[in-house]
Amino acid sequence: MLHLASRSPRRAELLTRLGLQFGILDLAIPEQQDATESAADYVRRVAREKAGAGLLQVVAVPDAVVLGADTEVVLDGVVFGKPADAVEAAAMLRRLSGRSHQVITAVSLLSAAREAQAVVVSEVTVEALSDVDIARYLDTGEWQGKAGGYAIQGCFEAHVLRLDGSYSGVMGLPLQQTAQVLRQFGLLP
Numbered sequence: 001m002l003h004l005a006s007r008s009p010r011r012a013e014l015l016t017r018l019g020l021q022f023g024i025l026d027l028a029i030p031e032q033q034d035a036t037e038s039a040a041d042y043v044r045r046v047a048r049e050k051a052g053a054g055l056l057q058v059v060a061v062p063d064a065v066v067l068g069a070d071t072e073v074v075l076d077g078v079v080f081g082k083p084a085d086a087v088e089a090a091a092m093l094r095r096l097s098g099r100s101h102q103v104i105t106a107v108s109l110l111s112a113a114r115e116a117q118a119v120v121v122s123e124v125t126v127e128a129l130s131d132v133d134i135a136r137y138l139d140t141g142e143w144q145g146k147a148g149g150y151a152i153q154g155c156f157e158a159h160v161l162r163l164d165g166s167y168s169g170v171m172g173l174p175l176q177q178t179a180q181v182l183r184q185f186g187l188l189p
């Protein structure tokens with residue numbers, strides 16, 4: 001039985017597209033980058049920790065498999081997580097303006113017997129944003145709970161010049177790579 005260890009409605013929606021039945025586990029994992037950790041190592045660790053915390057909740061379930069994922073925006077090696085408020089979101093958007101950044105998503109699949117992980121790095125180029133663009137975007141509220149202070153699947157796509165990588169990965173669950181790890185566990189044909 002597959003379980004999604006995530007509070008993100010987008011991850012549940014994306015996983016549904018793979019045509020699988022799954023349960024949802026509600027958990028909150030502290031997300032704090034260690035001083036010595038690279039951005040990619042951080043994303044991989046948090047995804048693994050989410051899956052691990054989820055597995056603890058379902059150890060009694062026979063053949064339980066848990067999927068955890070983490071997404072971060074990275075500019076010049078600096079990780080932009082979820083902004084705490086609109087001021088922080090505005091600061092992130094000002095820094096992303098007119099630049100290319102990476103969006104890293106790691107997906108971890110974990111059972112009592114085995115573990116697999118996929119990591120996807122996408123490159124997103126944002127057009128130059130004016131103060132008015134940023135203020136209007138903040139008014140949508142879509143920045144809340146999104147790494148880097150934007151959601152490509154909403155109004156913000158109007159400011160995206162180029163995406164090189166996985167659109168679903170930027171949204172939080174890269175479908176092609178997720179399907180591959182699910183296949184490794186025999187959960188997809």
Ligand SMILES: Cc1cn([C@H]2C[C@H](O)[C@@H](COP(=O)(O)OP(=O)(O)OP(=O)(O)O)O2)c(=O)[nH]c1=O
Pocket residue numbers: 005006007008010011027031050069070071072073082103145146147148150151152153170171172
């Ligand atoms: C960049 C970007 C991020 N995001 C989202 C994906 C993730 O849900 C979120 C990053 O936070 P995460 O910590 O990866 O996930 P979460 O807190 O939403 O959910 P959970 O930990 O319970 O699984 O940002 C978008 O929806 N669109 C985007 O364009």
